[in-house]
Amino acid sequence: MGMEIEGLDKFDRYLLKKxxxxxxxSYKIMRKLGTVARKKALTRGKAEVKKIEGDYQRGWKRGKAYRASDGSYRVKVYNSSMQAHWIERGHRIVGKKPEKKEHGFAKGKFVLDKSMREFQENEMVDMIGDWLDEMLDKGL
Incomplete structure (x- = not known):
């Protein structure tokens, strides 16, 4: 006894389209997904960035859910602090004003990238599956 995965995928795609x-x-589930993704980024940021106080930890935000021009629903998760892009991508380490001599390069932590990949692999599929089950129960 088995189940055909290909048919199930088509059915899931049909349910998602409906x-x-x-x-x-759709906006409701996107807001939920965005909130969970923001919390994932916050916890990973606290673990990887040693300085706990400051704007970086308080800067994690979830934007409004919106419908893109291609018809898909999206939500933006971002960090609004000034130093966020330096922590994400890395930066040069430069000395004080008179010389401004470069002392090295601080590698990026890629907090947002890592946490979004982890979220997409683990929780997002389960949350969308549960949401589709609820929609079926409601009668779609």
């Missing part, structure tokens, strides 16, 4: 026809519900 569920996107209900914009209120």
């Amino acid at each position: 569920a996107q026809d209900v914009p209120k519900e």
Whole structure:
């Protein structure tokens, strides 16, 4: 006894397409996904960036859910602090004003990239699956 995975994938895609026809519900799940993704980034940021106080930890935000021009629903997770891009991508280490001599390069932590990959691999699929089950129970 077994189940055909290909048929299940087509059915899931069909359900997702039908569920996107209900914009209120789609925005709702995107907000939930964004909130969980923001929390993932915050916890990874606290673990990888040693300085706990400061704007970096308080800067994690979730934007509004919106519908893109291609018809897909999206939500933005970002860090609004000034130093966030330096921590994410890395930066030069430069001395004081008179000489401004470069002392090296601080490698980037890639906090947001790592946490979003982890979230997509682990939790996002489960959350969307549960949401599709709820939509089926409601009668879609």
